[in-house]
Amino acid sequence: MKEKVIEVAGKAxxxxxxxxxxxxxxxxxxxxxxxxxxFQALGWLAREDKIDYTVKNRRTFxxxxxxxxxxxxxxxxxxxxxxxxxxxxxxxxxxxxx
Numbered sequence: 001m002k003e004k005v006i007e008v009a010g011k012a013x014x015x016x017x018x019x020x021x022x023x024x025x026x027x028x029x030x031x032x033x034x035x036x037x038x039f040q041a042l043g044w045l046a047r048e049d050k051i052d053y054t055v056k057n058r059r060t061f062x063x064x065x066x067x068x069x070x071x072x073x074x075x076x077x078x079x080x081x082x083x084x085x086x087x088x089x090x091x092x093x094x095x096x097x098x
Contacts, residue, residue: 008033009041013050013064017072021054021063 011031016022022030028038042062045051050068054061064072 004037005040005044008037009044012038012041013045013068013072016051016062016064017069017076021061024053024060024062027062 008031011033012027015027015031019030024042027042028035031038033041042051046053050065051062052065054063063069
């Protein structure tokens with residue numbers, strides 16, 4: 001069970017990095033995971049100070065804290081740089097020189 005919570009915490013972290021602030025009640029559906037596992041994953045992320053909770057009109061939203069959003073963007077940037085340095089096929093081969 002612990003491994004599943006860790007897996008879903010990673011999925012939630014990536015989802016929040018890509019989509020920004022999200023209604024907690026809709027997160028499980030977006031991740032296609034059980035509510036109870038998503039709530040445990042959010043607790044894990046909250047304990048590690050990776051997310052913030054916000055209440056608007058009696059609805060609870062969650063988002064990555066600023067440092068985590070920067071980390072997410074750095075990961076995405078580095079992935080894009082690595083892909084653009086290859087031939088784009090995803091096989092890791094360098095671009096052919098013209």
